[in-house]
Amino acid sequence: MRRFLLLTLLVIGPAISAQQPPAQPPPTTAAQDGFVPIDQLAKKEEMPAAPLVMAAYAVAWLVIFGYVWSLWRRLHKVEVEIADVARRVASGSKR
Protein backbone atom coordinates (compact mmCIF):
# COMPACT_ATOMS: atom_id res chain seq x y z
CA MET A 1 0.00 0.00 0.00
CA ARG A 2 2.64 2.44 1.06
CA ARG A 3 4.59 1.61 -2.06
CA PHE A 4 1.70 2.72 -4.27
CA LEU A 5 1.52 6.05 -2.56
CA LEU A 6 5.26 6.52 -2.74
CA LEU A 7 5.06 5.75 -6.43
CA THR A 8 2.34 8.34 -6.89
CA LEU A 9 4.40 10.91 -5.07
CA LEU A 10 7.51 10.18 -7.09
CA VAL A 11 5.78 10.31 -10.43
CA ILE A 12 3.52 13.24 -9.79
CA GLY A 13 6.20 15.27 -8.00
CA PRO A 14 8.02 16.39 -11.17
CA ALA A 15 4.70 17.33 -12.69
CA ILE A 16 4.29 20.03 -10.10
CA SER A 17 7.63 21.58 -10.90
CA ALA A 18 6.88 21.25 -14.61
CA GLN A 19 3.92 23.50 -14.22
CA GLN A 20 5.85 26.74 -14.09
CA PRO A 21 4.30 28.79 -16.86
CA PRO A 22 6.81 29.77 -19.56
CA ALA A 23 7.44 33.35 -20.61
CA GLN A 24 4.08 34.67 -21.63
CA PRO A 25 3.48 34.89 -25.36
CA PRO A 26 1.45 37.96 -26.33
CA PRO A 27 -2.28 37.21 -26.19
CA THR A 28 -3.70 36.34 -29.57
CA THR A 29 -6.55 38.35 -30.93
CA ALA A 30 -8.45 35.34 -32.24
CA ALA A 31 -11.80 34.23 -30.89
CA GLN A 32 -12.95 37.69 -29.94
CA ASP A 33 -16.51 36.46 -29.57
CA GLY A 34 -15.77 34.85 -26.20
CA PHE A 35 -16.32 36.13 -22.75
CA VAL A 36 -16.40 39.89 -22.20
CA PRO A 37 -15.85 41.11 -18.66
CA ILE A 38 -17.74 44.22 -17.70
CA ASP A 39 -16.25 47.35 -16.23
CA GLN A 40 -13.49 45.44 -14.48
CA LEU A 41 -10.81 46.46 -16.93
CA ALA A 42 -8.98 48.81 -14.60
CA LYS A 43 -8.87 46.19 -11.86
CA LYS A 44 -7.85 43.52 -14.32
CA GLU A 45 -4.73 45.41 -15.26
CA GLU A 46 -3.71 45.84 -11.65
CA MET A 47 -3.86 42.15 -10.91
CA PRO A 48 -1.23 39.88 -12.40
CA ALA A 49 -2.62 36.55 -13.54
CA ALA A 50 0.42 34.33 -13.03
CA PRO A 51 0.32 34.23 -9.21
CA LEU A 52 -3.38 33.42 -9.32
CA VAL A 53 -2.81 30.51 -11.70
CA MET A 54 0.08 29.27 -9.58
CA ALA A 55 -1.98 29.59 -6.42
CA ALA A 56 -4.81 27.65 -8.02
CA TYR A 57 -2.44 24.85 -9.06
CA ALA A 58 -0.90 24.80 -5.62
CA VAL A 59 -4.32 24.64 -3.96
CA ALA A 60 -5.45 21.78 -6.19
CA TRP A 61 -2.36 19.71 -5.47
CA LEU A 62 -2.38 20.58 -1.78
CA VAL A 63 -5.96 19.38 -1.43
CA ILE A 64 -5.26 16.14 -3.28
CA PHE A 65 -2.06 15.39 -1.40
CA GLY A 66 -3.60 16.43 1.86
CA TYR A 67 -6.35 13.92 1.23
CA VAL A 68 -3.96 11.15 0.18
CA TRP A 69 -1.90 11.85 3.28
CA SER A 70 -4.91 11.67 5.58
CA LEU A 71 -5.98 8.45 3.85
CA TRP A 72 -2.53 6.98 4.35
CA ARG A 73 -2.48 7.99 8.00
CA ARG A 74 -5.89 6.50 8.71
CA LEU A 75 -4.99 3.30 6.87
CA HIS A 76 -1.72 3.09 8.74
CA LYS A 77 -3.52 3.40 12.06
CA VAL A 78 -5.91 0.59 11.16
CA GLU A 79 -3.06 -1.64 9.93
CA VAL A 80 -1.11 -1.08 13.14
CA GLU A 81 -4.16 -1.92 15.18
CA ILE A 82 -4.84 -5.08 13.17
CA ALA A 83 -1.23 -6.21 13.62
CA ASP A 84 -1.49 -5.44 17.33
CA VAL A 85 -4.66 -7.45 17.76
CA ALA A 86 -3.27 -10.31 15.70
CA ARG A 87 -0.19 -10.40 17.92
CA ARG A 88 -2.31 -10.43 21.05
CA VAL A 89 -4.44 -13.22 19.66
CA ALA A 90 -1.32 -15.26 18.79
CA SER A 91 0.22 -14.87 22.25
CA GLY A 92 -3.12 -15.52 23.90
CA SER A 93 -3.65 -18.80 22.08
CA LYS A 94 -0.23 -20.02 23.18
CA ARG A 95 -1.09 -19.51 26.80
Place this chain on the structure above:
Amino acid sequence: MQFLAAAWLVTRKDLLIEVRSREIVYTTLFFAVSCAIVFAFGFVREGKAVEDAAAGILWVAIAFSGTLALGRAFERERHNETLRGLLMAPVPRPALYVGKLWGILLLLAAVELVLVPLVGIMFQAPFFKYPLMHAALIATGTIGFAAVGTLFAAMLVRTRSRDVLLPVLLYPVTVPVIIAGVRGTAALLQTEVDVPMARVWLSMLIFFDAVFVTLALWTFEAVMTE
Protein backbone atom coordinates in the same frame (compact mmCIF):
# COMPACT_ATOMS: atom_id res chain seq x y z
CA MET B 1 -58.26 3.23 2.79
CA GLN B 2 -56.74 1.33 5.65
CA PHE B 3 -53.53 3.21 4.94
CA LEU B 4 -55.21 6.58 5.37
CA ALA B 5 -57.03 5.41 8.48
CA ALA B 6 -53.75 4.34 10.06
CA ALA B 7 -52.11 7.62 9.11
CA TRP B 8 -55.01 9.54 10.60
CA LEU B 9 -54.72 7.59 13.85
CA VAL B 10 -51.08 8.68 14.18
CA THR B 11 -52.01 12.29 13.44
CA ARG B 12 -54.91 12.18 15.90
CA LYS B 13 -52.66 10.85 18.63
CA ASP B 14 -50.20 13.73 18.06
CA LEU B 15 -52.98 16.29 17.96
CA LEU B 16 -54.53 14.99 21.19
CA ILE B 17 -51.23 15.29 23.02
CA GLU B 18 -50.67 18.73 21.55
CA VAL B 19 -54.18 19.97 22.38
CA ARG B 20 -53.64 18.94 26.00
CA SER B 21 -50.25 20.58 26.49
CA ARG B 22 -50.08 23.08 23.61
CA GLU B 23 -46.34 23.01 24.19
CA ILE B 24 -45.10 22.83 20.61
CA VAL B 25 -47.58 25.25 19.10
CA TYR B 26 -46.93 27.97 21.70
CA THR B 27 -43.16 27.66 21.75
CA THR B 28 -42.91 27.42 17.97
CA LEU B 29 -45.18 30.39 17.44
CA PHE B 30 -43.28 32.49 19.95
CA PHE B 31 -40.02 31.50 18.31
CA ALA B 32 -41.31 32.39 14.82
CA VAL B 33 -42.46 35.81 16.00
CA SER B 34 -39.17 36.50 17.77
CA CYS B 35 -37.36 35.54 14.57
CA ALA B 36 -39.40 38.06 12.57
CA ILE B 37 -38.73 40.79 15.13
CA VAL B 38 -35.01 40.09 15.30
CA PHE B 39 -34.86 40.36 11.51
CA ALA B 40 -36.61 43.72 11.69
CA PHE B 41 -33.49 45.21 13.26
CA GLY B 42 -31.51 44.13 10.22
CA PHE B 43 -33.89 44.99 7.42
CA VAL B 44 -35.96 48.00 8.46
CA ARG B 45 -34.72 51.41 7.37
CA GLU B 46 -36.58 54.51 8.58
CA GLY B 47 -39.68 52.58 9.53
CA LYS B 48 -39.95 50.68 6.24
CA ALA B 49 -38.63 47.24 5.38
CA VAL B 50 -36.10 47.11 2.55
CA GLU B 51 -37.32 45.60 -0.71
CA ASP B 52 -38.04 41.86 -0.64
CA ALA B 53 -37.27 41.69 3.09
CA ALA B 54 -40.78 40.56 4.08
CA ALA B 55 -40.62 37.44 1.89
CA GLY B 56 -37.18 36.52 3.19
CA ILE B 57 -38.15 37.10 6.82
CA LEU B 58 -41.33 35.05 6.46
CA TRP B 59 -39.54 32.06 4.96
CA VAL B 60 -36.59 32.12 7.30
CA ALA B 61 -39.04 32.24 10.23
CA ILE B 62 -40.94 29.28 8.77
CA ALA B 63 -37.76 27.28 8.21
CA PHE B 64 -36.35 28.00 11.68
CA SER B 65 -39.55 27.37 13.59
CA GLY B 66 -40.27 24.34 11.42
CA THR B 67 -36.98 22.80 12.51
CA LEU B 68 -37.85 23.51 16.13
CA ALA B 69 -41.29 21.91 15.80
CA LEU B 70 -39.84 18.85 14.04
CA GLY B 71 -37.25 18.39 16.73
CA ARG B 72 -39.79 18.65 19.55
CA ALA B 73 -42.38 16.42 17.88
CA PHE B 74 -39.89 13.58 17.59
CA GLU B 75 -38.26 14.22 20.94
CA ARG B 76 -41.66 13.33 22.38
CA GLU B 77 -41.66 10.02 20.52
CA ARG B 78 -38.21 9.24 21.77
CA HIS B 79 -39.06 9.86 25.37
CA ASN B 80 -40.96 6.73 26.19
CA GLU B 81 -39.71 4.78 23.19
CA THR B 82 -43.12 5.37 21.63
CA LEU B 83 -41.63 5.49 18.16
CA ARG B 84 -40.53 1.90 18.57
CA GLY B 85 -44.07 1.05 19.67
CA LEU B 86 -45.44 2.75 16.57
CA LEU B 87 -43.01 0.89 14.34
CA MET B 88 -44.13 -2.40 15.85
CA ALA B 89 -47.78 -1.67 15.11
CA PRO B 90 -49.26 -3.79 12.30
CA VAL B 91 -49.67 -0.93 9.85
CA PRO B 92 -47.65 -0.12 6.74
CA ARG B 93 -44.59 1.95 7.68
CA PRO B 94 -45.29 4.71 5.13
CA ALA B 95 -48.62 5.30 6.90
CA LEU B 96 -46.67 6.27 10.03
CA TYR B 97 -44.66 8.73 8.00
CA VAL B 98 -47.77 10.25 6.45
CA GLY B 99 -49.39 10.50 9.87
CA LYS B 100 -46.41 12.29 11.38
CA LEU B 101 -46.18 14.55 8.33
CA TRP B 102 -49.84 15.59 8.67
CA GLY B 103 -49.33 16.36 12.32
CA ILE B 104 -46.35 18.59 11.59
CA LEU B 105 -48.18 20.29 8.73
CA LEU B 106 -51.21 21.08 10.90
CA LEU B 107 -48.94 22.52 13.55
CA LEU B 108 -47.03 24.67 11.08
CA ALA B 109 -50.30 25.78 9.48
CA ALA B 110 -51.48 27.01 12.88
CA VAL B 111 -48.21 28.90 13.33
CA GLU B 112 -48.38 30.38 9.83
CA LEU B 113 -51.96 31.58 10.39
CA VAL B 114 -50.56 33.98 12.97
CA LEU B 115 -47.15 34.57 11.46
CA VAL B 116 -48.21 35.60 7.93
CA PRO B 117 -50.62 38.40 8.93
CA LEU B 118 -48.10 39.57 11.50
CA VAL B 119 -45.33 39.83 8.91
CA GLY B 120 -47.83 41.52 6.59
CA ILE B 121 -48.62 44.17 9.17
CA MET B 122 -45.15 44.74 10.52
CA PHE B 123 -43.37 44.91 7.17
CA GLN B 124 -46.15 46.47 5.08
CA ALA B 125 -46.46 43.37 2.90
CA PRO B 126 -49.78 43.19 0.99
CA PHE B 127 -50.55 39.49 1.38
CA PHE B 128 -54.27 40.17 0.83
CA LYS B 129 -53.73 41.17 -2.83
CA TYR B 130 -53.27 37.61 -4.12
CA PRO B 131 -54.46 35.54 -1.18
CA LEU B 132 -54.85 32.28 -3.11
CA MET B 133 -51.45 32.44 -4.78
CA HIS B 134 -49.80 33.29 -1.44
CA ALA B 135 -51.62 30.46 0.29
CA ALA B 136 -50.60 28.01 -2.45
CA LEU B 137 -46.95 29.07 -2.29
CA ILE B 138 -46.79 28.86 1.49
CA ALA B 139 -48.64 25.54 1.55
CA THR B 140 -46.47 23.84 -1.08
CA GLY B 141 -43.30 25.29 0.41
CA THR B 142 -44.22 24.09 3.89
CA ILE B 143 -45.11 20.64 2.54
CA GLY B 144 -41.75 20.37 0.78
CA PHE B 145 -39.85 21.48 3.86
CA ALA B 146 -41.82 19.26 6.23
CA ALA B 147 -41.70 16.22 3.91
CA VAL B 148 -37.90 16.17 4.01
CA GLY B 149 -37.84 17.32 7.64
CA THR B 150 -40.19 14.62 8.94
CA LEU B 151 -38.11 11.89 7.34
CA PHE B 152 -34.82 13.27 8.66
CA ALA B 153 -36.17 13.95 12.14
CA ALA B 154 -37.64 10.44 12.33
CA MET B 155 -34.32 8.93 11.27
CA LEU B 156 -32.38 11.06 13.72
CA VAL B 157 -34.41 9.91 16.73
CA ARG B 158 -32.01 7.06 17.35
CA THR B 159 -28.73 8.90 16.79
CA ARG B 160 -26.46 10.99 18.93
CA SER B 161 -26.32 14.82 18.66
CA ARG B 162 -29.67 14.83 16.83
CA ASP B 163 -30.49 18.41 17.84
CA VAL B 164 -27.55 19.80 15.90
CA LEU B 165 -27.73 17.35 13.05
CA LEU B 166 -31.33 18.09 12.07
CA PRO B 167 -30.72 21.63 10.80
CA VAL B 168 -27.31 20.62 9.45
CA LEU B 169 -28.93 17.97 7.25
CA LEU B 170 -32.17 19.75 6.52
CA TYR B 171 -31.16 23.22 5.33
CA PRO B 172 -28.81 22.27 2.47
CA VAL B 173 -31.32 19.76 1.10
CA THR B 174 -34.22 22.21 1.28
CA VAL B 175 -32.39 25.10 -0.39
CA PRO B 176 -34.61 24.81 -3.51
CA VAL B 177 -37.73 25.15 -1.32
CA ILE B 178 -36.36 28.23 0.41
CA ILE B 179 -35.33 29.87 -2.87
CA ALA B 180 -38.65 29.10 -4.54
CA GLY B 181 -40.66 30.20 -1.51
CA VAL B 182 -38.79 33.46 -0.99
CA ARG B 183 -38.70 34.38 -4.68
CA GLY B 184 -42.30 33.37 -5.34
CA THR B 185 -43.59 35.35 -2.37
CA ALA B 186 -41.35 38.29 -3.25
CA ALA B 187 -42.64 38.30 -6.84
CA LEU B 188 -46.16 38.82 -5.48
CA LEU B 189 -45.17 41.38 -2.85
CA GLN B 190 -43.01 43.72 -4.90
CA THR B 191 -44.40 46.97 -6.29
CA GLU B 192 -44.77 45.63 -9.84
CA VAL B 193 -46.37 42.26 -9.18
CA ASP B 194 -44.99 39.44 -11.33
CA VAL B 195 -47.69 36.76 -11.34
CA PRO B 196 -46.19 34.56 -14.10
CA MET B 197 -42.94 34.40 -12.13
CA ALA B 198 -44.79 33.39 -8.98
CA ARG B 199 -46.52 30.70 -11.01
CA VAL B 200 -43.18 29.33 -12.22
CA TRP B 201 -41.97 29.08 -8.63
CA LEU B 202 -45.23 27.50 -7.53
CA SER B 203 -44.96 24.82 -10.20
CA MET B 204 -41.41 24.13 -9.12
CA LEU B 205 -42.56 23.69 -5.52
CA ILE B 206 -45.32 21.30 -6.59
CA PHE B 207 -42.79 19.27 -8.56
CA PHE B 208 -40.38 19.24 -5.63
CA ASP B 209 -43.14 18.09 -3.26
CA ALA B 210 -44.20 15.28 -5.59
CA VAL B 211 -40.64 13.98 -6.01
CA PHE B 212 -39.57 14.26 -2.38
CA VAL B 213 -42.75 12.92 -0.79
CA THR B 214 -42.49 9.87 -3.05
CA LEU B 215 -38.82 9.43 -2.24
CA ALA B 216 -39.45 9.88 1.48
CA LEU B 217 -42.21 7.26 1.48
CA TRP B 218 -39.83 4.72 -0.01
CA THR B 219 -36.86 5.78 2.12
CA PHE B 220 -38.84 5.75 5.36
CA GLU B 221 -39.68 2.10 4.85
CA ALA B 222 -36.07 1.23 4.03
CA VAL B 223 -34.50 3.28 6.81
CA MET B 224 -36.84 2.47 9.65
CA THR B 225 -36.80 -1.29 9.13
CA GLU B 226 -34.40 -2.85 11.60
Place this chain on the structure above:
Amino acid sequence: MMKRMPLWIALLAAMFVIAPVMIVRAPYESTMGLVQKIFYFHFPSWMAMFLAVFVSGAASVIFLATRSKRADAIAVSSAELVVVFGLIGLLTGPLWGIKAWGVWWSWDARGTSALVLWLIFQSYLLLRRFGGPGSERLAAAVALFGMCNVPFVYWSVNLWRTLHPKTTVVSSLPMTMGTPLWFSTVAFLGLLGVLIALRLRLEYRRAELDAIHLELDN
Protein backbone atom coordinates in the same frame (compact mmCIF):
# COMPACT_ATOMS: atom_id res chain seq x y z
CA MET C 1 -9.22 -3.45 -9.40
CA MET C 2 -6.95 -3.58 -6.38
CA LYS C 3 -4.45 -5.95 -8.00
CA ARG C 4 -3.95 -3.77 -11.04
CA MET C 5 -3.70 -0.66 -8.88
CA PRO C 6 -0.02 0.16 -9.59
CA LEU C 7 -0.78 0.04 -13.29
CA TRP C 8 -3.66 2.46 -12.92
CA ILE C 9 -1.62 4.79 -10.76
CA ALA C 10 1.26 4.77 -13.23
CA LEU C 11 -1.09 5.55 -16.13
CA LEU C 12 -2.72 8.32 -14.16
CA ALA C 13 0.63 9.77 -13.12
CA ALA C 14 1.71 9.83 -16.76
CA MET C 15 -1.48 11.70 -17.62
CA PHE C 16 -0.83 14.22 -14.89
CA VAL C 17 2.69 14.76 -16.24
CA ILE C 18 1.42 15.35 -19.77
CA ALA C 19 -1.57 17.49 -18.74
CA PRO C 20 0.41 20.59 -17.63
CA VAL C 21 2.36 20.52 -20.90
CA MET C 22 -0.87 20.44 -22.86
CA ILE C 23 -2.34 23.18 -20.74
CA VAL C 24 0.69 25.41 -21.26
CA ARG C 25 0.57 24.84 -25.01
CA ALA C 26 -3.18 25.49 -25.25
CA PRO C 27 -4.17 28.71 -27.04
CA TYR C 28 -4.67 31.81 -24.94
CA GLU C 29 -8.24 32.78 -24.35
CA SER C 30 -8.62 36.18 -25.96
CA THR C 31 -10.09 38.27 -23.15
CA MET C 32 -8.95 36.54 -20.00
CA GLY C 33 -5.45 35.51 -21.00
CA LEU C 34 -3.39 33.44 -18.65
CA VAL C 35 -5.88 33.22 -15.81
CA GLN C 36 -8.19 31.16 -18.01
CA LYS C 37 -5.71 28.29 -17.56
CA ILE C 38 -7.32 27.66 -14.19
CA PHE C 39 -10.27 26.39 -16.16
CA TYR C 40 -8.35 23.27 -17.20
CA PHE C 41 -8.48 21.86 -13.72
CA HIS C 42 -11.33 23.87 -12.26
CA PHE C 43 -13.85 22.31 -14.64
CA PRO C 44 -12.48 18.74 -14.30
CA SER C 45 -12.68 18.92 -10.52
CA TRP C 46 -16.36 19.85 -10.77
CA MET C 47 -16.91 16.98 -13.21
CA ALA C 48 -15.23 14.61 -10.77
CA MET C 49 -17.39 15.99 -7.97
CA PHE C 50 -20.63 15.46 -9.89
CA LEU C 51 -19.63 11.95 -10.89
CA ALA C 52 -18.87 11.22 -7.23
CA VAL C 53 -22.29 12.61 -6.25
CA PHE C 54 -24.00 10.17 -8.58
CA VAL C 55 -21.83 7.24 -7.53
CA SER C 56 -22.57 7.98 -3.88
CA GLY C 57 -26.29 8.44 -4.50
CA ALA C 58 -26.60 5.28 -6.57
CA ALA C 59 -24.59 3.24 -4.06
CA SER C 60 -26.83 4.58 -1.28
CA VAL C 61 -29.96 3.44 -3.12
CA ILE C 62 -28.44 -0.02 -3.51
CA PHE C 63 -27.49 -0.02 0.16
CA LEU C 64 -30.99 0.95 1.27
CA ALA C 65 -32.55 -1.70 -0.94
CA THR C 66 -30.18 -4.59 -0.27
CA ARG C 67 -28.25 -3.62 2.91
CA SER C 68 -25.05 -4.52 1.09
CA LYS C 69 -22.01 -3.47 3.16
CA ARG C 70 -20.04 -3.05 -0.02
CA ALA C 71 -22.50 -0.49 -1.42
CA ASP C 72 -22.31 1.45 1.83
CA ALA C 73 -18.52 1.48 1.67
CA ILE C 74 -18.67 2.80 -1.89
CA ALA C 75 -21.21 5.44 -0.87
CA VAL C 76 -19.12 6.79 2.00
CA SER C 77 -15.92 6.70 -0.06
CA SER C 78 -17.38 8.70 -2.89
CA ALA C 79 -19.12 11.10 -0.51
CA GLU C 80 -15.73 11.93 0.94
CA LEU C 81 -14.40 12.54 -2.55
CA VAL C 82 -17.33 14.80 -3.37
CA VAL C 83 -16.08 17.00 -0.57
CA VAL C 84 -12.43 16.75 -1.69
CA PHE C 85 -13.04 17.59 -5.35
CA GLY C 86 -15.66 20.15 -4.43
CA LEU C 87 -13.08 21.84 -2.23
CA ILE C 88 -10.71 22.11 -5.19
CA GLY C 89 -13.47 23.62 -7.29
CA LEU C 90 -14.53 26.02 -4.56
CA LEU C 91 -10.97 27.20 -3.92
CA THR C 92 -9.85 27.56 -7.52
CA GLY C 93 -13.09 29.24 -8.61
CA PRO C 94 -12.59 32.46 -6.63
CA LEU C 95 -8.94 32.66 -7.74
CA TRP C 96 -10.23 32.84 -11.28
CA GLY C 97 -13.18 35.02 -10.40
CA ILE C 98 -11.16 37.77 -8.77
CA LYS C 99 -9.26 38.24 -12.02
CA ALA C 100 -12.05 37.66 -14.54
CA TRP C 101 -14.96 39.29 -12.71
CA GLY C 102 -13.25 41.43 -10.09
CA VAL C 103 -14.92 39.68 -7.15
CA TRP C 104 -14.01 36.56 -5.21
CA TRP C 105 -17.51 35.19 -5.08
CA SER C 106 -20.30 36.37 -7.36
CA TRP C 107 -23.17 33.98 -6.54
CA ASP C 108 -23.28 32.81 -10.13
CA ALA C 109 -25.63 29.93 -10.81
CA ARG C 110 -23.06 27.18 -11.29
CA GLY C 111 -20.90 28.11 -8.33
CA THR C 112 -23.87 28.44 -6.02
CA SER C 113 -25.46 25.13 -7.03
CA ALA C 114 -22.13 23.40 -6.60
CA LEU C 115 -21.74 25.00 -3.17
CA VAL C 116 -25.17 23.74 -2.10
CA LEU C 117 -24.38 20.21 -3.28
CA TRP C 118 -21.04 20.35 -1.54
CA LEU C 119 -22.82 21.36 1.68
CA ILE C 120 -25.22 18.43 1.37
CA PHE C 121 -22.37 15.95 1.18
CA GLN C 122 -20.49 17.77 3.91
CA SER C 123 -23.55 17.23 6.10
CA TYR C 124 -23.51 13.56 5.05
CA LEU C 125 -19.98 13.22 6.41
CA LEU C 126 -20.87 15.13 9.59
CA LEU C 127 -23.76 12.74 10.15
CA ARG C 128 -21.59 9.69 9.67
CA ARG C 129 -18.97 11.08 11.95
CA PHE C 130 -21.15 12.31 14.81
CA GLY C 131 -24.35 10.32 14.34
CA GLY C 132 -23.09 7.28 16.20
CA PRO C 133 -24.09 3.70 15.43
CA GLY C 134 -26.90 3.18 12.94
CA SER C 135 -26.24 6.41 11.08
CA GLU C 136 -25.26 4.64 7.83
CA ARG C 137 -28.86 4.16 6.73
CA LEU C 138 -29.72 7.70 7.59
CA ALA C 139 -26.70 8.95 5.72
CA ALA C 140 -27.74 6.86 2.73
CA ALA C 141 -31.06 8.70 2.71
CA VAL C 142 -29.19 12.02 2.78
CA ALA C 143 -27.02 10.96 -0.17
CA LEU C 144 -30.09 9.83 -2.11
CA PHE C 145 -31.86 13.13 -1.43
CA GLY C 146 -28.70 15.00 -2.36
CA MET C 147 -28.48 13.22 -5.69
CA CYS C 148 -32.14 13.77 -6.51
CA ASN C 149 -31.78 17.39 -5.51
CA VAL C 150 -29.25 18.15 -8.27
CA PRO C 151 -31.81 19.28 -10.89
CA PHE C 152 -33.86 21.21 -8.32
CA VAL C 153 -30.85 23.03 -6.93
CA TYR C 154 -29.57 23.91 -10.37
CA TRP C 155 -32.97 24.98 -11.63
CA SER C 156 -33.86 27.12 -8.64
CA VAL C 157 -30.46 28.77 -8.31
CA ASN C 158 -30.38 29.51 -12.03
CA LEU C 159 -33.80 31.12 -11.97
CA TRP C 160 -32.95 33.03 -8.81
CA ARG C 161 -29.80 34.42 -10.42
CA THR C 162 -31.46 35.45 -13.65
CA LEU C 163 -33.70 37.71 -11.58
CA HIS C 164 -30.65 39.87 -10.85
CA PRO C 165 -29.40 40.70 -14.32
CA LYS C 166 -26.59 42.98 -13.16
CA THR C 167 -24.01 40.23 -12.91
CA THR C 168 -25.35 37.47 -15.14
CA VAL C 169 -22.71 38.33 -17.74
CA VAL C 170 -20.68 35.96 -15.69
CA SER C 171 -22.17 32.71 -16.88
CA SER C 172 -21.28 32.37 -20.57
CA LEU C 173 -17.75 31.04 -20.71
CA PRO C 174 -15.96 29.79 -23.79
CA MET C 175 -15.85 26.01 -23.94
CA THR C 176 -13.74 25.74 -27.06
CA MET C 177 -10.42 24.88 -25.49
CA GLY C 178 -11.02 21.28 -26.57
CA THR C 179 -8.37 18.65 -26.22
CA PRO C 180 -6.43 19.72 -23.11
CA LEU C 181 -9.66 20.27 -21.26
CA TRP C 182 -11.02 16.82 -22.00
CA PHE C 183 -7.64 15.28 -21.39
CA SER C 184 -7.44 16.70 -17.90
CA THR C 185 -11.08 15.85 -17.29
CA VAL C 186 -10.33 12.21 -18.04
CA ALA C 187 -7.27 12.43 -15.80
CA PHE C 188 -9.34 13.84 -12.93
CA LEU C 189 -12.03 11.21 -13.34
CA GLY C 190 -9.28 8.57 -13.27
CA LEU C 191 -7.93 10.16 -10.10
CA LEU C 192 -11.42 9.97 -8.64
CA GLY C 193 -11.55 6.25 -9.42
CA VAL C 194 -8.16 5.55 -7.87
CA LEU C 195 -8.94 7.57 -4.75
CA ILE C 196 -12.29 5.81 -4.32
CA ALA C 197 -10.48 2.49 -4.59
CA LEU C 198 -7.92 3.55 -1.96
CA ARG C 199 -10.63 4.84 0.35
CA LEU C 200 -12.55 1.58 -0.12
CA ARG C 201 -9.51 -0.33 1.02
CA LEU C 202 -9.50 1.70 4.22
CA GLU C 203 -13.18 0.89 4.72
CA TYR C 204 -12.60 -2.83 4.19
CA ARG C 205 -9.65 -2.93 6.54
CA ARG C 206 -11.74 -1.18 9.19
CA ALA C 207 -14.48 -3.75 8.72
CA GLU C 208 -11.88 -6.51 9.15
CA LEU C 209 -10.64 -4.92 12.35
CA ASP C 210 -14.18 -4.68 13.69
CA ALA C 211 -14.76 -8.32 12.82
CA ILE C 212 -11.61 -9.35 14.72
CA HIS C 213 -12.65 -7.30 17.74
CA LEU C 214 -16.09 -8.87 17.66
CA GLU C 215 -14.60 -12.33 17.53
CA LEU C 216 -12.30 -11.54 20.46
CA ASP C 217 -15.22 -10.37 22.55
CA ASN C 218 -17.11 -13.63 22.05
